[in-house]
Amino acid sequence: MPQLILKADKDFSLLRRHPWIFATSVAQLEGxxxxxxxxxxxxxxxxxxxxxxxxxxxxxxxxMWTFDxxxxxxxxxxxxxxxxxxxxxxxxxxxxxxxxxxxIHAESDGLPGVIxxxxxxxxxxxxxxxxxxxxxxxxxxxxxxxxxxxRIYERSDAEVRKFEGMAxxxxxxxxxxxxxxxxxxxxxxxGVDIATGHKTxxxxxxxxxxxxxxELAQGKRVLNCFCYSGGFSLxxxxxxxxxxxxxxxxxxxxxxxxxxxxxxxxxxxxxxxWRDADVFAELRKLREAExxxxxxxxxxxxxxxxxxxxxxxxxxxxxxNLLGFKLLAPGGLLMTYSCSGGISLELFQKIxxxxxxxxxxxxxxxxRLQGSADHPVALTFPExxxxxxxxxxxx
Ligand code: SAH
Numbered sequence: 001m002p003q004l005i006l007k008a009d010k011d012f013s014l015l016r017r018h019p020w021i022f023a024t025s026v027a028q029l030e031g032x033x034x035x036x037x038x039x040x041x042x043x044x045x046x047x048x049x050x051x052x053x054x055x056x057x058x059x060x061x062x063x064m065w066t067f068d069x070x071x072x073x074x075x076x077x078x079x080x081x082x083x084x085x086x087x088x089x090x091x092x093x094x095x096x097x098x099x100x101x102x103x104i105h106a107e108s109d110g111l112p113g114v115i116x117x118x119x120x121x122x123x124x125x126x127x128x129x130x131x132x133x134x135x136x137x138x139x140x141x142x143x144x145x146x147x148x149x150x151r152i153y154e155r156s157d158a159e160v161r162k163f164e165g166m167a168x169x170x171x172x173x174x175x176x177x178x179x180x181x182x183x184x185x186x187x188x189x190x191g192v193d194i195a196t197g198h199k200t201x202x203x204x205x206x207x208x209x210x211x212x213x214x215e216l217a218q219g220k221r222v223l224n225c226f227c228y229s230g231g232f233s234l235x236x237x238x239x240x241x242x243x244x245x246x247x248x249x250x251x252x253x254x255x256x257x258x259x260x261x262x263x264x265x266x267x268x269x270x271x272x273x274w275r276d277a278d279v280f281a282e283l284r285k286l287r288e289a290e291x292x293x294x295x296x297x298x299x300x301x302x303x304x305x306x307x308x309x310x311x312x313x314x315x316x317x318x319x320x321n322l323l324g325f326k327l328l329a330p331g332g333l334l335m336t337y338s339c340s341g342g343i344s345l346e347l348f349q350k351i352x353x354x355x356x357x358x359x360x361x362x363x364x365x366x367x368r369l370q371g372s373a374d375h376p377v378a379l380t381f382p383e384x385x386x387x388x389x390x391x392x393x394x395x
Pocket of ligand 1: 226229231247248249250253277278279299301
C-alpha cells in the first residue's frame with residue numbers, strides 16, 4: 001500500500017484524531033496512488049497513524065478513514081461504518097420515525113465526504129471527496145443492506161467536488177421513481193424535489209428548530225426570511241400564527257412552498273404570504289413601512305464557506321440582524337442562524353450583539369440553537385458544527 005509520510009511535527013492533529021491532512025503537512029508519497037486510493041499514513045518518526053483516502057487535487061490531500069493501523073478499508077469496512085451510523089440514530093429519541101432523516105453525516109460519522117439523507121423510501125447520496133467517490137458501490141451496497149431501501153438517488157453536485165477535480169454526478173443508483181417526494185415533519189407535509197432541490201432536496205438540519213418555532217407561534221405575527229420551501233413558515237402556521245410573511249429570492253423554492261401549503265389543507269392558507277424578493281432589500285422596505293413582527297426567523301445561506309470570507313460575511317450577518325432587531329415588536333423573538341463554516345459561534349454571537357447594540361434594543365439570548373441530532377458533531381472535528389443559532393428576546 002502507498003505510504004503518505006508526514007513532515008516532522010505535522011502529526012499533531014492526527015494524534016488528536018482530526019480527519020484531515022493538508023498538502024502542506026506532507027513530506028512525500030511513497031509508492032503510486034490515484035485519487036481515492038487508500039494510503040497508509042505515517043508520521044515522520046515512522047509511526048503508522050492509520051489509513052486515509054488520497055485526494056491529490058485538493059488542499060486537503062487526504063482524509064482519514066481509520067486511526068486503527070490494522071483496519072482494512074474494504075466493502076466490510078463501509079458496511080460497519082454505515083450500520084453504526086444508522087444504529088446510532090435508532091437509539092436517539094424521535095429520530096428513527098422521521099421520514100426525512102440524515103443517515104450519514106460525513107466526517108462526524110467516520111465517513112468523510114459521504115452524506116446520505118433518507119426521504120421516506122428513498123435515500124439521497126451525496127459524495128464530495130475522491131475517497132467517497134471511489135467507494136460509491138460499496139457505500140450503496142452498505143446502505144441497501146442496513147436499511148432495506150430499494151431506491152437510492154445520487155446528488156453529487158456540490159461545489160466542493162471541483163476542489164477534488166471531480167465533475168458532478170447525479171441520477172438513480174438503485175431503483176428509480178419520481179424525484180418529487182413528500183415527507184411529513186411534525187405532522188406537516190412537505191414536498192421535496194431530490195433531483196433539483198437545494199443540498200439533497202431539503203434542509204433537514206433545522207427540523208428541531210422548526211418545531212420550536214411552532215411552539216412559539218400561537219397568535220404571533222411571524223416573518224420568515226430565507227424561507228426556501230417554507231419549512232419554518234408551515235410550522236408557524238401549524239402553531240397558530242396569526243400571519244406569516246415569508247421571503248426568498250428563489251422562484252422555484254417559492255413554488256414548492258406554495259404547493260406545500262396546498263398539501264396541508266388543515267392550515268389556514270390565507271394567513272400566509274410569500275414574497276419573491278431579496279431579503280436585504282425587503283427588510284429595508286418593511287422598516288420604511290414601519291412594520292412590526294412578534295417573531296423573525298433569519299436563516300440565510302452560508303455567507304462564509306470558509307474563514308477567508310469571514311469579513312464580508314460578518315457585514316452581511318450584521319446587516320440582516322440589525323434590520324431584524326429594528327422590526328421586532330416589544331418582547332419579540334429573533335431566531336437567527338449562521339450555517340457558515342467560516343464563522344464560529346463566538347464570532348456569530350459578537351456580530352449579533354453588535355447588531356442589537358446598533359439597533360438600540362436591549363436583548364438577551366434565551367436559547368442556543370443547533371442542528372438536529374441526526375447532524376452530529378464529532379468532538380475531534382469542530383468543523384462539523386456549521387449550524388449555530390440564537391433565540392433572542394428583546395425588551
Ligand atoms: N430556512 C430554510 C432554509 C433556508 S436556505 C428551511 O428551513 O428549509 C437559504 C435560502 O435563502 C435559500 O432558499 C435561498 O434561495 C435563499 N436566499 C439566498 N440569498 C437570498 C437573498 N439575498 N434574498 C432572499 N433569499 C435568499
